[in-house]
Amino acid sequence: xxxxxxxxxDPAVEITRIGPGAWHALDDGRIAGRGEATTRPDGRVFLxxxxxxxxxxxxxxxxxxxxxxxxxxxxxxxxxxxLLTAWRQAGLRxxxxxxxYLVPTDPGIxxxxxxxxxVTIVPAGSAEDDPLRELDRVVRGEVEATVGWPAMPAEVVPxxxxxxxxxxxxxxxxxxxxxxxxxxxxxxxxxxTRLPRIGLIAVRTARQRRGIGRALLTHALGVLHHAGIxxxxxxxxxxNAAATAxxxxxxxxxxxxxxxxxxxxx
Numbered sequence: 001x002x003x004x005x006x007x008x009x010d011p012a013v014e015i016t017r018i019g020p021g022a023w024h025a026l027d028d029g030r031i032a033g034r035g036e037a038t039t040r041p042d043g044r045v046f047l048x049x050x051x052x053x054x055x056x057x058x059x060x061x062x063x064x065x066x067x068x069x070x071x072x073x074x075x076x077x078x079x080x081x082x083l084l085t086a087w088r089q090a091g092l093r094x095x096x097x098x099x100x101y102l103v104p105t106d107p108g109i110x111x112x113x114x115x116x117x118x119v120t121i122v123p124a125g126s127a128e129d130d131p132l133r134e135l136d137r138v139v140r141g142e143v144e145a146t147v148g149w150p151a152m153p154a155e156v157v158p159x160x161x162x163x164x165x166x167x168x169x170x171x172x173x174x175x176x177x178x179x180x181x182x183x184x185x186x187x188x189x190x191x192x193t194r195l196p197r198i199g200l201i202a203v204r205t206a207r208q209r210r211g212i213g214r215a216l217l218t219h220a221l222g223v224l225h226h227a228g229i230x231x232x233x234x235x236x237x238x239x240n241a242a243a244t245a246x247x248x249x250x251x252x253x254x255x256x257x258x259x260x261x262x263x264x265x266x
Contacts, residue, residue, distance in 0.1 A: 013056055015063045023063055025056045035060040037068055047074045054086065061090040071264045078257045092261035097238040101252040103198065105225035105232055110250040113219035115174060116210045120181070121219045124172045124189065128180075132173060135183040136165050139202045172220055174203070174212045187216040189224070189232070196224055198234040201243070213246060221250075 013025040013032050025033035033051030040046060047064055051057040065072060074092060076084045088094075104110060115121055165171065174185035185203035189196055198220065203213045224232055234252065236243045 013059060015059055017063070017067065023060055025051060025060050027056075032056050033060050035064050037064060037072075044071070044073050045069075047072055054082075057086050058090070061086070065090060065263065071262050073260060073262045075258055075260050078259050084259065084261075087261050090263070092263045095260045095262040097257055097259050098235045099238060099244070099257050100255045101234045101236060101247050102255050103221065103232045103234055103247060103250070103252040105221040105229055107218065107222050107225065110218045110221050111214075113215050113222050115212060115215035118176055119184070119210075119212055119215070120175045120178055121215060122173045122175050122183075124220070124223070125169045127168060127171055127173045127183070127186075129168050131183045132168055132171055132186070133165050135173065135186060135204070138204060139186070140164060142205045143202075170199070172216060172223075174207075174216055176207075185212045185216050187220045189220050196229060196232045198232055201246075208242075214250070217246065218250065 013027045016024050016026060018024050021037035021039070023035035024031055025035075032053065033049065033056040035047070035049045038046050038048070045068060047061070047068075049057050049060045049064075051060060072092070073095070074087055076087060078084065078097070107113075113121060170188045170190060172187050172189075173183045175181045175183050184207040185201075187201045188199040190199040191197075198217065201213055201217055203216075221232060233255075234247060235258075236247060238244075238257075
């Protein structure tokens with residue numbers, strides 16, 4: 001892959017803030033670069049800079065970093081070595097790395113959706129709303145008590161009532177003692193593009209290491225396969241050894257990786 005980003009040259013530019021989260025680099029009145037600061041729903045601020053020349057990038061980055069309260073974040077494709085170097089030299093440090101997996105949906109590759117004895121998979125769209133939201137709150141509490149929220153993706157945002165369930169129809173759940181028993185695990189599939197994404201898979205701590213997570217995942221993939229979809233995607237935190245092992249055990253392959261960088265207080 002050609003990761004060349006910056007062209008030679010050092011144009012004389014003027015940095016202008018054109019809005020609360022927007023900057024332009026002007027070269028004799030022409031736009032030579034743009035900078036943007038976006039506040040995500042969880043409150044974190046992410047920076048992006050679009051510039052052909054490295055000096056223009058540097059000046060835009062310095063202006064944004066000086067003007068905004070920290071911490072400040074950005075996300076970079078790890079193969080874009082020049083951009084990664086530029087942000088690191090601006091003072092940001094790698095916070096987390098996520099692997100992007102391409103996941104087969106064929107049960108002949110992933111294996112059957114076979115939950116352990118006493119556990120039933122409730123398909124997406126069939127889960128009861130209140131128990132689903134209660135499971136979501138319990139799972140989030142367990143995450144907070146272990147790895148903590150900073151290890152979770154930016155899309156995981158608490159909603160009113162403390163849960164993060166947006167559309168319940170996207171969730172399949174694992175229930176103990178039959179379909180109407182206690183919910184102990186969930187999987188969310190997001191189908192907003194041609195490549196559906198496994199947005200979340202989680203099992204209550206006390207029910208882990210029983211094959212529930214694998215059963216939920218292979219069930220969700222089987223539903224996609226039945227719909228004619230051959231491949232899904234997933235992002236897995238490099239530090240999550242259990243999730244990495246799970247996806248690789250069903251034939252998922254790493255396609256690429258991204259890194260999130262952050263700059264804390266000066």
